[in-house]
Amino acid sequence: MRIDLVARNGRSRLVEIAAPLVALIAAMAIGGLLVALLGKSPVQAFFVYFVDPLMESWSLQELAVKATPLVIIAVGLCFCFRANLWNIGAEGQFILGGAMGGWIALLTHGGAGGWWILPAMLLTGALAGLAYALIPALLRVWLGVSEILTSLMLVYIAQFFLDYMVRGPWRDPKGFNFPVTVNFADAATLPQLFDGGRMHAGVLIAIVVALVAALVFSRSLFGYEVRLVGAAPRAARFAGFDDRRLTLSVFAISGALAGLAGIVEVSGQIGQLQPSISPGYGFTAIIVAFLGRLSPIGIVVAGLVLALTYIGGESAQVAMKLPFYLTGAFQGILLMCVLAADVFTRYRLSVQFGRAA
Amino acid sequence: MKRLLTIATALTLSLAGSAFAQNTGKLKIGFVYVGPVGDFGYSYQHDQGRQALQKALGDKVETTFLENVPENDSERSIEQLARTGHKLIFTTSFGFMDPTLKVAKRYPNVFFEHATGFKRDKNVATYSAKFHEGRYIIGQIAGKMTKTNTIGYVASFPIPEVVSGINAFIRGAQTVNPNIKVKIVWANTWFDPGKEADAAKALLAQGADIISQHTDSAAPLQEAEKAGKLGFGQASDMERFAPKAQLTSIVDDWSTYYISRAKLVLENKWTSTDTWDGIGDKAVVMAPFKNMPDDVKKMAEETTAAIAGGKLHPFKCPVLDQAGKDQCKPGAAALEDGQILGMNWYVKGIDDKVPQ
Numbered sequence: 001m002r003i004d005l006v007a008r009n010g011r012s013r014l015v016e017i018a019a020p021l022v023a024l025i026a027a028m029a030i031g032g033l034l035v036a037l038l039g040k041s042p043v044q045a046f047f048v049y050f051v052d053p054l055m056e057s058w059s060l061q062e063l064a065v066k067a068t069p070l071v072i073i074a075v076g077l078c079f080c081f082r083a084n085l086w087n088i089g090a091e092g093q094f095i096l097g098g099a100m101g102g103w104i105a106l107l108t109h110g111g112a113g114g115w116w117i118l119p120a121m122l123l124t125g126a127l128a129g130l131a132y133a134l135i136p137a138l139l140r141v142w143l144g145v146s147e148i149l150t151s152l153m154l155v156y157i158a159q160f161f162l163d164y165m166v167r168g169p170w171r172d173p174k175g176f177n178f179p180v181t182v183n184f185a186d187a188a189t190l191p192q193l194f195d196g197g198r199m200h201a202g203v204l205i206a207i208v209v210a211l212v213a214a215l216v217f218s219r220s221l222f223g224y225e226v227r228l229v230g231a232a233p234r235a236a237r238f239a240g241f242d243d244r245r246l247t248l249s250v251f252a253i254s255g256a257l258a259g260l261a262g263i264v265e266v267s268g269q270i271g272q273l274q275p276s277i278s279p280g281y282g283f284t285a286i287i288v289a290f291l292g293r294l295s296p297i298g299i300v301v302a303g304l305v306l307a308l309t310y311i312g313g314e315s316a317q318v319a320m321k322l323p324f325y326l327t328g329a330f331q332g333i334l335l336m337c338v339l340a341a342d343v344f345t346r347y348r349l350s351v352q353f354g355r356a357a
Numbered sequence: 358m359k360r361l362l363t364i365a366t367a368l369t370l371s372l373a374g375s376a377f378a379q380n381t382g383k384l385k386i387g388f389v390y391v392g393p394v395g396d397f398g399y400s401y402q403h404d405q406g407r408q409a410l411q412k413a414l415g416d417k418v419e420t421t422f423l424e425n426v427p428e429n430d431s432e433r434s435i436e437q438l439a440r441t442g443h444k445l446i447f448t449t450s451f452g453f454m455d456p457t458l459k460v461a462k463r464y465p466n467v468f469f470e471h472a473t474g475f476k477r478d479k480n481v482a483t484y485s486a487k488f489h490e491g492r493y494i495i496g497q498i499a500g501k502m503t504k505t506n507t508i509g510y511v512a513s514f515p516i517p518e519v520v521s522g523i524n525a526f527i528r529g530a531q532t533v534n535p536n537i538k539v540k541i542v543w544a545n546t547w548f549d550p551g552k553e554a555d556a557a558k559a560l561l562a563q564g565a566d567i568i569s570q571h572t573d574s575a576a577p578l579q580e581a582e583k584a585g586k587l588g589f590g591q592a593s594d595m596e597r598f599a600p601k602a603q604l605t606s607i608v609d610d611w612s613t614y615y616i617s618r619a620k621l622v623l624e625n626k627w628t629s630t631d632t633w634d635g636i637g638d639k640a641v642v643m644a645p646f647k648n649m650p651d652d653v654k655k656m657a658e659e660t661t662a663a664i665a666g667g668k669l670h671p672f673k674c675p676v677l678d679q680a681g682k683d684q685c686k687p688g689a690a691a692l693e694d695g696q697i698l699g700m701n702w703y704v705k706g707i708d709d710k711v712p713q
Contacts, residue, residue, distance in 0.1 A: 062433050176475050176699040177517055183455060270429055272455060279427035314437050317423050324424045
């Protein structure tokens with residue numbers, strides 16, 4: 001017997017839309033099987049994971065809060081990834097953005113406040129992320145150094161920079177030497193949007209970022225350039241596009257957005273600087289970018305789905321005493337199913353019995 | 358169609374079932390852990406406390422835990438417990454401090470207990486244990502048992518709890534061995550067996566023949582066992598991971614505290630307090646002294662008894678810092694609790710700097 005993948009001729013719109021849904025259903029079926037093997041009800045698990053969090057204002061707001069950093073980073077990453085450039089260091093740009101934006105909050109702490117503090121924090125965060133992302137981009141353009149390695153290694157430097165600052169110069173003077181900064185003043189905190197939940201103004205920023213990016217990709221020459229360089233670099237060069245300038249541009253965009261996500265998270269969710277401000281959002285966002293098929297609107301959906309698995313996973317620990325690791329396993333299953341579905345939209349399975357010719 | 362109806366009925370029933378379970382009149386108690394319950398160290402020990410509580414109070418309580426909760430995204434997890442009817446919530450790591458306070462403000466009728474922090478509120482109590490008492494004892498043992506006069510110390514983060522542990526350790530060691538040296542490696546993690554093992558390997562390669570650790574996995578102790586050297590367990594009795602290497606272990610026993618706090622809630626007598634129990638209160642327990650000669654064992658047992666009875670204080674005055682200056686308040690018998698809880702300096706004899 002011989003199994004082949006044969007390329008499909010053309011791809012129908014229907015298949016493209018149906019594929020992720022089929023993947024989601026398949027992942028749920030496999031996850032349900034795992035739950036059943038653990039001796040719990042898969043039906044109840046389905047509701048606790050995927051339905052209950054969507055039924056209440058509190059958990060809907062939490063969903064948006066959790067998805068916000070993922071979406072902002074992933075939208076930035078899709079500029080790089082579409083141009084076939086690999087910024088693996090969004091985690092570092094996120095941390096540096098949060099740190100430098102948070103620094104403004106610390107500098108102005110105890111002062112008179114003012115409307116300008118928040119915009120200044122957001123701008124500083126974005127610029128810090130932008131500058132930090134330009135390091136691997138410039139090294140690539142000037143010296144041909146692989147941006148995958150340099151951007152990844154810069155993550156650790158950012159982590160230790162923040163760690164050092166929070167343990168030393170930025171430490172709360174009244175904090176018994178514990179490594180946390182003061183709690184930010186109201187003027188340095190992104191406002192909450194509703195009572196009875198934690199949804200903050202950063203959620204709106206994420207939506208605007210995704211919409212603007214979608215317009216850039218579909219309507220602007222720059223968006224076309226990014227797509228073209230990614231799909232056909234030689235053709236793009238013949239068409240007169242400058243791929244060095246493009247490299248710098250997409251890294252600048254993704255760095256700025258990762259930095260913005262960092263300061264949004266610090267100012268909206270955490271409310272102070274800690275030695276660590278990210279449970280790995282910069283890396284999870286890579287998954288979100290691909291789950292969302294490198295399209296800004298897809299990324300919003302993917303970010304929400306992933307956030308749902310986190311929050312549903314917690315509910316399942318509380319309500320059904322299901323293990324924490326099931327959530328991680330389910331996220332992995334989901335990604336595998338989406339990738340598999342992706343393959344089957346482009347190829348079909350051909351099974352031949354008997355000896356191959 | 359009929360099958361659809363059956364499914365729908367089953368769904369409704371299972372939903373109703375889950376809603377019903379939330380209203381049984383039991384006191385619901387939640388725990389938030391920073392690591393996995395399978396770390397066999399710090400979080401494991403809190404979970405042992407939870408299980409003891411469940412066993413002691415039986416069907417009067419229902420306990421739930423959330424494990425592996427990242428400190429920088431914990432507010433939601435704590436609130437999940439508060440809004441699902443948990444009336445008493447233990448948040449068991451320092452980094453949960455500000456999130457616990459924020460959630461507590463929104464749920465004034467829920468009682469919160471935060472471990473190892475210093476901020477309280479009318480419905481937020483704090484609790485910790487005097488781990489440094491155990492560190493003093495293992496320091497003494499290490500001082501006697503070392504042949505190279507070099508101890509390797511795998512530390513997590515330079516917070517006061519860890520720094521005071523290092524100081525208590527060397528003060529214990531100095532009472533029996535004035536030449537002792539402590540080499541410290543900061544692993545910058547509470548739980549990462551790979552990193553912790555690397556730190557221990559580096560220390561062994563630098564001539565340490567005893568490994569002490571203030572990180573939560575058994576990895577450093579296991580490295581000592583592999584190298585044929587000695588070591589101490591952390592937070593729980595780790596003898597099964599290193600039967601030949603473990604001299605003893607500083608075991609955190611939270612069960613007494615957890616049971617007493619739950620009883621207070623059941624009796625409507627809970628108030629916000631700050632609890633700091635040690636060996637005398639059985640919150641810190643020494644695992645059996647093994648792999649050492651009888652005279653060392655006897656010394657360790659006597660020191661343990663002296664600390665438990667209040668006759669010996671690990672930070673008995675004078676307490677000289679690295680510059681040789683006495684840090685005691687004039688006329689004090691020992692350092693004050695506040696000085697230990699905020700410690701960010703080393704005592705004389707440590708040839709290193711506290712990372713700042």
